[in-house]
Amino acid sequence: MSDINPILSGSAESIAAYQDAIEQSTKAVVQWLQQPEMYQGKTVEQLRERINLDFTSQGLGNQVAIERAVEYFLKDSLSVHHPQCVAHLHCPSLVISQAAEVLINATNQSMDSWDQSPSATIIEVKLIEWLREQVGYTAGDSGVFTSGGTQSNLMGLMLARDAFFARQGHSVQQNGLTGNLSKIKVFCSENAHFSVQKNMALMGLGYQSVTLVKTDEFSRMDVSDLADKLAQAKANGEQVLAIVATAGTTDAGAIDPLTEIVALAEKEQIWVHVDAAWGGALLLSEKYRHYLDGLELADSVTLDFHKQYFQTISCGAFLLKDARHYQLMRYQAAYLNSDFDEEQGVPNLVSKSLQTTRRFDALKLWMGLEALGKKQYAEIIDNGVTLAQQVAEFVSAQPELELVMQPQLASVLFRFRPGQGDTAFVALLNQRIGDALLASGAANVGVTEADGVTCLKLTLLNPVVNLADVKVLLASVTACGQQLLNA
Numbered sequence: 055m056s057d058i059n060p061i062l063s064g065s066a067e068s069i070a071a072y073q074d075a076i077e078q079s080t081k082a083v084v085q086w087l088q089q090p091e092m093y094q095g096k097t098v099e100q101l102r103e104r105i106n107l108d109f110t111s112q113g114l115g116n117q118v119a120i121e122r123a124v125e126y127f128l129k130d131s132l133s134v135h136h137p138q139c140v141a142h143l144h145c146p147s148l149v150i151s152q153a154a155e156v157l158i159n160a161t162n163q164s165m166d167s168w169d170q171s172p173s174a175t176i177i178e179v180k181l182i183e184w185l186r187e188q189v190g191y192t193a194g195d196s197g198v199f200t201s202g203g204t205q206s207n208l209m210g211l212m213l214a215r216d217a218f219f220a221r222q223g224h225s226v227q228q229n230g231l232t233g234n235l236s237k238i239k240v241f242c243s244e245n246a247h248f249s250v251q252k253n254m255a256l257m258g259l260g261y262q263s264v265t266l267v268k269t270d271e272f273s274r275m276d277v278s279d280l281a282d283k284l285a286q287a288k289a290n291g292e293q294v295l296a297i298v299a300t301a302g303t304t305d306a307g308a309i310d311p312l313t314e315i316v317a318l319a320e321k322e323q324i325w326v327h328v329d330a331a332w333g334g335a336l337l338l339s340e341k342y343r344h345y346l347d348g349l350e351l352a353d354s355v356t357l358d359f360h361k362q363y364f365q366t367i368s369c370g371a372f373l374l375k376d377a378r379h380y381q382l383m384r385y386q387a388a389y390l391n392s393d394f395d396e397e398q399g400v401p402n403l404v405s406k407s408l409q410t411t412r413r414f415d416a417l418k419l420w421m422g423l424e425a426l427g428k429k430q431y432a433e434i435i436d437n438g439v440t441l442a443q444q445v446a447e448f449v450s451a452q453p454e455l456e457l458v459m460q461p462q463l464a465s466v467l468f469r470f471r472p473g474q475g476d477t478a479f480v481a482l483l484n485q486r487i488g489d490a491l492l493a494s495g496a497a498n499v500g501v502t503e504a505d506g507v508t509c510l511k512l513t514l515l516n517p518v519v520n521l522a523d524v525k526v527l528l529a530s531v532t533a534c535g536q537q538l539l540n541a
């Protein structure tokens with residue numbers, strides 16, 4: 055074994071090695087941040103060819119390992135902060151979030167039990183209390199930080215399922231699923247996130263359990279179709295364990311009519327989970343908070359901070375309106391969250407989470423809120439929503455471009471629309487525009503479908519991007535479209 059101790063600790067050698075490694079890494083990041091290109095434009099094959107793993111028995115040492123990471127990872131990374139990087143709900147990060155990561159990583163607290171993360175546990179609990187207040191829930195600490203929207207949606211669906219069976223006197227936790235499972239349904243809109251399907255499959259109920267409700271011209275759940283389908287389900291002897299409403303669909307940013315959905319659900323005692331992974335950013339908004347009216351009525355809520363809260367990946371939360379439902383996932387492990395601890399009121403957060411070992415991601419949100427203050431945070435969130443409206447107006451005025459849907463949050467759906475070609479031709483052309491821009495390294499524009507129409511998507515999260523930047527991008531889209539047509 056090498057005589058150099060590789061572990062981070064308080065020894066003088068370890069501290070020196072830590073400082074060297076961090077300094078070398080941050081210097082590389084600073085250089086990378088100044089690269090003008092959004093991406094170096096390498097293909098899948100080129101990267102497979104270029105990247106090789108070099109695991110020698112002697113080890114390369116920290117310095118060389120970092121140099122190799124810079125060469126093979128950093129240089130060919132996508133610049134998510136670049137103004138032309140607008141394909142996904144993938145945000146540039148706050149500087150303070152980076153500082154928080156240094157603290158999170160160096161301390162390596164684990165959120166499963168209080169004795170592994172004393173101050174961190176209390177900070178997370180206080181943030182959950184604060185988030186509940188923002189949503190409009192009663193005071194309490196029912197909720198937990200998660201790895202993101204997919205996991206938060208899983209928690210909502212799982213607790214909805216188990217509450218549904220519990221009402222019939224059956225414990226899924228103890229005895230597993232029972233009865234005619236093909237009759238058990240979850241409702242969500244056609245534009246809900248695919249994690250609903252994946253989670254239902256994971257929960258043993260399959261994709262077949264998901265009934266899709268039609269959407270209106272703005273991709274929002276059509277409440278009259280929901281009412282019809284609920285009535286139909288009843289007539290078919292089906293049982294609906296949850297309705298998943300979305301506050302901010304992934305492409306259109308559509309917010310389902312929350313209050314009306316809850317009103318329908320209440321009549322039938324159906325759990326409503328709101329996936330506010332994206333739209334939850336409006337909790338901080340000064341201009342658009344009212345878009346979320348009705349969120350406080352939901353039984354559970356998904357929030358994601360690695361979207362329009364500008365936190366590094368990962369950082370999400372799950373909120374549960376009625377704390378009693380946490381009993382449905384109660385499990386006491388003697389070494390982590392014993393009854394003895396519970397009686398003493400020790401907050402071992404493993405009791406509220408699907409994860410055991412868990413990062414202290416809550417610190418990023420805490421530091422973000424403290425550093426920016428609510429006003430600046432609101433401004434950077436509102437910026438994207440307002441910019442999308444301006445971009446939509448500009449797109450509508452361009453003869454070669456067509457606005458596919460009026461923006462609702464910070465995304466713009468549009469397509470290059472030449473005067474020639476049928477639907478399939480235009481769809482392929484737009485797909486090729488997206489691919490060509492990424493291959494050139496110039497821009498990352500989303501390619502998606504809205505109501506069966508293949509279109510391009512700009513997700514305008516980045517608060518330092520302005521209309522002039524987007525005009526540059528739209529000019530590239532048009533030029534690329536013309537080139538492809540001429541080729």
Ligand SMILES: Cc1ncc(COP(=O)(O)O)c(C=O)c1O
Binds near residue numbers: 143201207249302332
């Ligand atoms: C509406 C919505 N819900 C859930 C998710 C999944 O979130 P995550 O990627 O954090 O798991 C996404 C991801 O984009 C989303 O847009």
